[in-house]
Amino acid sequence: MVHTFAVYVENKPGVLNRVASLFRRRAFNIESLTVGHTETPGLSRMTVVVDTDEYGARRLEAHLHKLVPVRRVDNITTTPSITRDLALIKVAATGDARTHVMQLVDVYRARIVDVSPESLVIETTGTEDKIDSLVEVLRPYGVVEMVRTGRVAMARGLTPATRLGVPRGVPPADIGGDVSNCSV
Amino acid sequence: MKLTGAQILWEAMVREGVTDIFGYPGGAILPAYDAMLGYPIRHILVRHEQGATHMADGYARASGRVGVAIATSGPGATNMVTGIATAMMDSSPIVCITGQVGSKLIGSDAFQETDITGITLPITKHNYLVTRAEDVAPAVLEAFAVAKSGRPGPVLVDITKDAQQGSCEVDWAAAEPHLTEAYDDALPGDGDYREAVELINAAERPLILAGHGVMLSGAEREILALAEQANIPIAVTLLGIGGVAASHPLNLGMMGMHGEAWVNHAIQEADLLIALGMRFDDRVTGNLKTYAPTARKIHVDIDRAELNKNVRVDVAIAKDLRSALVEWLPHVTRRDRVEWHGRIDALKGDSAVRDIQQLPDDGHLYAAHVINDLWRLTEGNAIVVTDVGQHQMWEAQYYKHERPRSLVTSGGLGTMGFALPAAIGAKIACPDSEVWVVVGDGGFQMTMAELATVAQEQLDVNIAIINNGYLGMVRQWQEFFYGKRYAATPLMNPDFAKLAEAFGIAATTVTKRSDVADAVHAARRVKRAALIDFKVEQEDSVYPMVPAGADLHKMIRRPSPIVETAAD
Ligand SMILES: Cc1ncc(C[n+]2csc(CCOP(=O)(O)OP(=O)(O)O)c2C)c(N)n1
Ligand SMILES: [Mg+2]
Numbered sequence: 106m107v108h109t110f111a112v113y114v115e116n117k118p119g120v121l122n123r124v125a126s127l128f129r130r131r132a133f134n135i136e137s138l139t140v141g142h143t144e145t146p147g148l149s150r151m152t153v154v155v156d157t158d159e160y161g162a163r164r165l166e167a168h169l170h171k172l173v174p175v176r177r178v179d180n181i182t183t184t185p186s187i188t189r190d191l192a193l194i195k196v197a198a199t200g201d202a203r204t205h206v207m208q209l210v211d212v213y214r215a216r217i218v219d220v221s222p223e224s225l226v227i228e229t230t231g232t233e234d235k236i237d238s239l240v241e242v243l244r245p246y247g248v249v250e251m252v253r254t255g256r257v258a259m260a261r262g263l264t265p266a267t268r269l270g271v272p273r274g275v276p277p278a279d280i281g282g283d284v285s286n287c288s289v
Numbered sequence: 290m291k292l293t294g295a296q297i298l299w300e301a302m303v304r305e306g307v308t309d310i311f312g313y314p315g316g317a318i319l320p321a322y323d324a325m326l327g328y329p330i331r332h333i334l335v336r337h338e339q340g341a342t343h344m345a346d347g348y349a350r351a352s353g354r355v356g357v358a359i360a361t362s363g364p365g366a367t368n369m370v371t372g373i374a375t376a377m378m379d380s381s382p383i384v385c386i387t388g389q390v391g392s393k394l395i396g397s398d399a400f401q402e403t404d405i406t407g408i409t410l411p412i413t414k415h416n417y418l419v420t421r422a423e424d425v426a427p428a429v430l431e432a433f434a435v436a437k438s439g440r441p442g443p444v445l446v447d448i449t450k451d452a453q454q455g456s457c458e459v460d461w462a463a464a465e466p467h468l469t470e471a472y473d474d475a476l477p478g479d480g481d482y483r484e485a486v487e488l489i490n491a492a493e494r495p496l497i498l499a500g501h502g503v504m505l506s507g508a509e510r511e512i513l514a515l516a517e518q519a520n521i522p523i524a525v526t527l528l529g530i531g532g533v534a535a536s537h538p539l540n541l542g543m544m545g546m547h548g549e550a551w552v553n554h555a556i557q558e559a560d561l562l563i564a565l566g567m568r569f570d571d572r573v574t575g576n577l578k579t580y581a582p583t584a585r586k587i588h589v590d591i592d593r594a595e596l597n598k599n600v601r602v603d604v605a606i607a608k609d610l611r612s613a614l615v616e617w618l619p620h621v622t623r624r625d626r627v628e629w630h631g632r633i634d635a636l637k638g639d640s641a642v643r644d645i646q647q648l649p650d651d652g653h654l655y656a657a658h659v660i661n662d663l664w665r666l667t668e669g670n671a672i673v674v675t676d677v678g679q680h681q682m683w684e685a686q687y688y689k690h691e692r693p694r695s696l697v698t699s700g701g702l703g704t705m706g707f708a709l710p711a712a713i714g715a716k717i718a719c720p721d722s723e724v725w726v727v728v729g730d731g732g733f734q735m736t737m738a739e740l741a742t743v744a745q746e747q748l749d750v751n752i753a754i755i756n757n758g759y760l761g762m763v764r765q766w767q768e769f770f771y772g773k774r775y776a777a778t779p780l781m782n783p784d785f786a787k788l789a790e791a792f793g794i795a796a797t798t799v800t801k802r803s804d805v806a807d808a809v810h811a812a813r814r815v816k817r818a819a820l821i822d823f824k825v826e827q828e829d830s831v832y833p834m835v836p837a838g839a840d841l842h843k844m845i846r847r848p849s850p851i852v853e854t855a856a857d
Contacts, residue, residue: 118418119406119418122407122410123410126410126411130411160597160601163593163596163597164593164594164596164597164598167592167593167594167596167607168594170469170593171414171439171592171594172415173414173415173431173435173468173469175469176469
């Protein structure tokens with residue numbers, strides 16, 4: 106399952122490296138990671154998306170807390186929240202194709218932000234799903250370049266982010282790694 | 290008054306109560322060394338920076354205080370890596386100070402520049418790169434706070450040469466660390482003490498698994514109170530040895546790969562495991578799929594990331610162990626659990642036959658005999674520092690530790706070369722304790738240069754080399770699992786006694802069991818270092834053994850009696 110964490114970190118050199126290194130070290134695969142300033146000077150906020158089970162998510166949260174520059178960690182996976190991704194998509198469209206592309210851009214409420222004789226650059230924000238689908242419909246016209254920010258997320262309203270509880274019930278059979286090939 | 294960054298470094302350490310440090314100088318750390326002379330600090334000059342980190346580690350483990358190591362940039366810093374990783378795996382609080390090239394030169398591949406904060410990122414609790422004198426005090430004070438808080442561990446502070454040379458005023462109050470809450474707010478779903486107590490009171494066959502955390506948390510009294518009040522037997526991990534006195538009737542002994550058979554069987558038959566300050570390492574669980582199949586599980590660890598990592602538990606409590614136990618104790622009911630104790634006695638059954646002390650002296654010198662004799666002769670009161678290998682496991686099996694922090698050993702990383710330097714650290718930390726090194730002939734040669742440190746510092750450290758002419762533990766694996774093909778495990782050794790004498794250290798060689806006691810007595814009598822080269826049976830093996838990843842109850846048992854195998 107995909108988990109989304111909002112991680113508040115002190116804006117100090119090397120912090121991004123510490124967070125990224127933690128994921129690598131603990132063998133979690135980052136789906137996306139974004140970072141930027143927050144409303145508080147000196148504090149940055151990361152949105153990290155990871156594919157793991159609930160046990161993994163909890164351990165990850167615990168590990169993140171152990172990093173000294175990390176101030177707060179919210180797992181907002183199950184919190185009602187707004188998630189957005191921003192994409193710039195360059196399409197090589199001329200002639201008729203160009204008109205079709207412009208219609209699609211309208212339908213998706215995206216914007217054209219650069220026009221050159223051979224190409225258009227389209228800007229769009231939205232959920233990852235929406236962007237994925239726009240990319241799919243544009244693909245036949247020739248997507249020559251694309252850049253995406255990765256997911257940023259914010260909980261709705263003023264309710265604090267809820268944290269995951271420990272899953273209850275019968276534990277799945279295998280949890281730890283295979284230890285049969287451990288060494289001397 | 291303005292102080293230089295170098296002076297601030299020492300001032301901060303003195304404020305932290307540091308009295309001894311282990312180090313090796315070099316260009317990038319010279320300003321700090323120069324300033325050191327003005328402070329009441331004993332500096333122990335090591336022979337290799339790895340030694341400095343193990344010494345700081347041994348110092349910390351034996352005393353509970355933070356150990357400090359210091360080195361120069363580049364090769365000095367990289368030599369520390371093994372010691373830092375060792376301390377990380379075993380939650381040992383050390384602070385490593387390294388010099389760094391001038392801040393303007395960082396990133397330029399200047400002479401002796403290495404990115405030591407980058408290199409040590411995954412093997413430290415935290416590290417700092419300090420480039421201004423103003424930042425020295427806050428970084429050093431925070432480093433000590435981080436090293437000893439929560440689950441302890443190593444912290445590295447890399448200080449550029451110009452930060453050591455620059456000067457500034459210091460506001461010590463403002464430099465005090467402000468660590469975030471150590472993540473101790475209870476999370477929904479965290480186990481409640483009532484759930485734990487309920488399971489304990491209802492259990493028929495409960496077993497306490499006691500780890501290093503017992504000592505790190507200072508919960509020795511509380512864990513005994515729990516065990517005695519509810520009549521619960523205790524099994525210990527390698528690093529948990531000493532947390533509960535070996536002679537205590539409820540202490541069953543060590544669990545795991547080379548644990549006692551009855552202990553592993555008890556784990557497999559228990560209906561409740563109460564895991565206290567241990568982390569279900571693969572060395573103690575064996576095959577996770579068949580581990581303690583009938584047991585509910587309670588797990589208390591200060592590090593929440595350890596909970597539900599290897600073994601899923603019914604109640605997971607992220608808390609300082611001592612305070613958790615204090616919370617439980619008033620609610621734990623007295624019970625006899627006669628049946629369970631009877632069952633465990635039955636499991637112990639034939640083990641008396643295997644008791645090493647019952648064996649005749651047939652002329653062979655077994656490592657187990659040496660260690661058993663060492664235990665008897667030192668009355669179990671020494672701090673024993675082991676290296677890694679067969680001798681380490683024999684030590685764990687045959688030296689009965691009565692006191693906390695009296696066994697110092699590299700568990701998680703299994704670092705050969707640890708013993709001699711760690712023992713130096715232990716002796717500096719506890720000068721009034723008798724300190725013994727129990728080390729293999731292989732591992733000794735990894736850090737034996739520190740004999741010079743022993744001599745220079747005139748330390749009374751006794752060294753017992755368990756000399757089997759092999760990288761014994763690897764040879765054992767080759768014997769069991771690789772058809773006795775001894776690839777690269779036979780050792781051609783120097784004459785260790787002569788070697789010691791070259792350092793001015795008294796030494797003897799022992800080849801007969803009847804000579805063990807005299808040699809140990811002699812070593813104890815001299816109030817300076819002594820080395821004994823015990824030439825033991827070469828192809829002896831450690832039993833019982835759970836092969837890596839096998840079911841915990843499927844142990845390779847010690848052939849009985851032991852003499853038959855070892856003498857064949
Ligand atoms: C630095 C390091 N290298 C390699 C190993 C792998 N290893 C584990 S035990 C062992 C053999 C140790 O031999 P020795 O020191 O003679 O002790 P013995 O097992 O014979 O008692 C080796 C090579 C290790 N643990 N540490
Ligand atoms: Mg050996």
